[in-house]
Amino acid sequence: MAKVTLTVNGRTVSGECEERTLLVHFIREKLGLTGTHVGCDTSQCGACVVHMDGHSVKSCSILAVQASGSTVTTIEGLAGQGELHPVQAAFKEHHGLQCGFCTPGMVMTAVDMINRHGGNLDEATVRAELEGNICRCTGYHNIVKAVLAADAEMSAGRQAAE
Amino acid sequence: MYATSYHRPSSISEAAALLAATDEAKYVSGGMTLIPTMKQRLAAPAALVDLRHVADMKGIHIDGSRVRIGAATPHAEVAASSALRSACPAVTVLAGLIGDPHVRHMGTIGGSIANNDPAADYPALALALGATIVTDRREIAADDFFTGLFETALEPGELVTAITFDLPEKAGYAKFRNPASRYAMTGVFVARRGGSVRVAVTGAGADGVFRQADMEAALAGNWSADALSGIAVPSSGLLSDIHGDSDYRANLVKVMAKRAVLAAG
Ligand SMILES: Cc1cc2nc3c(=O)[nH]c(=O)nc-3n(C[C@H](O)[C@H](O)[C@H](O)COP(=O)(O)OP(=O)(O)OC[C@H]3O[C@@H](n4cnc5c(N)ncnc54)[C@H](O)[C@@H]3O)c2cc1C
Ligand code: FES
Ligand code: FES
Numbered sequence: 001m002a003k004v005t006l007t008v009n010g011r012t013v014s015g016e017c018e019e020r021t022l023l024v025h026f027i028r029e030k031l032g033l034t035g036t037h038v039g040c041d042t043s044q045c046g047a048c049v050v051h052m053d054g055h056s057v058k059s060c061s062i063l064a065v066q067a068s069g070s071t072v073t074t075i076e077g078l079a080g081q082g083e084l085h086p087v088q089a090a091f092k093e094h095h096g097l098q099c100g101f102c103t104p105g106m107v108m109t110a111v112d113m114i115n116r117h118g119g120n121l122d123e124a125t126v127r128a129e130l131e132g133n134i135c136r137c138t139g140y141h142n143i144v145k146a147v148l149a150a151d152a153e154m155s156a157g158r159q160a161a162e
Numbered sequence: 163m164y165a166t167s168y169h170r171p172s173s174i175s176e177a178a179a180l181l182a183a184t185d186e187a188k189y190v191s192g193g194m195t196l197i198p199t200m201k202q203r204l205a206a207p208a209a210l211v212d213l214r215h216v217a218d219m220k221g222i223h224i225d226g227s228r229v230r231i232g233a234a235t236p237h238a239e240v241a242a243s244s245a246l247r248s249a250c251p252a253v254t255v256l257a258g259l260i261g262d263p264h265v266r267h268m269g270t271i272g273g274s275i276a277n278n279d280p281a282a283d284y285p286a287l288a289l290a291l292g293a294t295i296v297t298d299r300r301e302i303a304a305d306d307f308f309t310g311l312f313e314t315a316l317e318p319g320e321l322v323t324a325i326t327f328d329l330p331e332k333a334g335y336a337k338f339r340n341p342a343s344r345y346a347m348t349g350v351f352v353a354r355r356g357g358s359v360r361v362a363v364t365g366a367g368a369d370g371v372f373r374q375a376d377m378e379a380a381l382a383g384n385w386s387a388d389a390l391s392g393i394a395v396p397s398s399g400l401l402s403d404i405h406g407d408s409d410y411r412a413n414l415v416k417v418m419a420k421r422a423v424l425a426a427g
Contacts, residue, residue, distance in 0.1 A: 002168060019168045019210075020200075043198045044343070046264065055238070055267040061197045062268065065168040066190070066212060112263065131344060132262025 004068040008033070009077030017064050024048045026064035027074060035075035035104045039134070046133030049105040050074045056112035075104035078111065087111050087150040096146035098137035109133050110147045119155030121148060164206040172215050174323055178298050181319050184209040189321065191234055191273035194265050219272065219323050224249055227329045233272025233322045241266060252333035252351065252426065256283050259337050261344050272322040278314050278370060280401070281345035283337065285371040289362035290351035293327040308371050330355050334426030336418040340405055347405055348414035352422045357382055361419060366400050366411040377419055387420040
């Protein structure tokens with residue numbers, strides 16, 4: 001058994017787990033944060049995407065012990081006091097989800113993408129950046145629209161703040 | 163996944179000592195190959211020695227014409243390096259075509275080179291640039307390093323610490339990605355230095371990455387995509403699988419080589 005300490009959504013948490021425990025299982029089963037999903041066993045679907053030290057990663061392909069000491073943000077950590085994060089709001093507005101299974105990973109991926117490309121996203125870039133996330137429902141069209149809308153809104157917000 | 167244990171060294175010597183201390187121990191760098199393989203129970207190391215916190219194995223250094231990339235440097239850092247982009251854009255292009263953003267945030271150049279997957283991208287770069295693989299024991303020329311499918315010249319426990327190479331005058335990479343896995347169905351890296359040209363092909367060879375001598379000779383005489391038009395790529399020795407047979411891959415080698423030369427300019 002190993003002791004794992006993480007800062008998850010701003011809160012420092014510790015727990016015991018086996019060395020072989022995947023980060024996604026630690027998050028879901030030890031911390032009870034079930035918004036992060038598991039959609040495959042081949043590291044390809046992206047339903048499990050969280051941010052580790054500010055970068056999107058597949059939590060199904062990282063051991064909890066590898067992540068120990070890092071700062072993790074899950075889908076539960078995005079929304080403010082009763083208010084959706086702009087990316088979540090854009091997915092709602094643009095119908096970027098149907099069954100919703102891929103959505104936590106899609107939203108975390110979109111936030112990471114906007115952090116890196118902030119304000120410079122175009123459709124081709126969004127589609128290329130979604131390479132690691134599979135959606136069986138939407139056909140991606142409305143997801144792409146939602147990401148572009150959120151990017152525009154967030155960069156307008158940044159400009160207004162400057 | 164079978165049970166394992168976990169160790170986190172902070173130096174190269176500590177990492178090598180930890181690996182030697184346990185039978186059946188393995189290094190884990192980005193884990194983007196090893197952890198999925200352990201999940202499938204195709205690998206069952208008794209201990210994992212994590213390289214992500216070894217500072218001496220990280221970062222990109224350009225000193226005149228010599229480039230050194232630490233083995234534990236993630237693909238995303240290489241892809242985003244503005245110094246590398248201006249010195250040799252083919253390197254950043256290649257890194258940016260690996261997998262997807264999440265894989266690139268974790269996966270590392272050292273892990274990719276050590277793993278020598280026949281469809282991986284970095285082996286083509288290392289071979290075409292005549293790179294040197296630096297380990298905790300010695301320096302190995304790329305020509306001697308990649309010895310077969312998932313096989314390298316590394317001895318048991320030998321740790322890749324960095325990859326170094328001289329900047330080429332021109333270089334280009336073109337990749338035909340498998341639409342599901344994103345790995346190369348065929349990727350060709352071309353590089354020119356003085357009168358010498360090297361062409362390395364990944365994804366296509368039944369024995370892994372290889373150099374294409376006919377193309378090297380043709381491009382040394384005439385650095386243009388047209389110079390490749392007359393070359394017949396033999397399909398013998400090329401992979402045949404559900405994704406494409408060896409004739410199809412032979413054609414891809416030629417098409418990707420032309421695109422790589424065009425990209426190099
Ligand atoms: C969905 C997906 C898509 C991918 N697509 C591509 C692609 O398009 N192109 C591509 O090239 N790759 C692709 N990969 C593989 C990815 O690039 C891996 O990151 C890489 O092959 C291995 O690097 P790593 O740092 O993750 O190594 P790890 O998985 O940590 O290790 C791999 C092996 O190398 C050994 N090792 C690691 N580091 C060292 C070292 N410094 N010295 C000695 N031995 C070492 C380990 O013991 C292990 O046996 C993909 C992976 C996934 C999950
Ligand atoms: S569950 Fe992580 S990639 Fe599918
Ligand atoms: S909304 Fe159902 S998988 Fe994407």
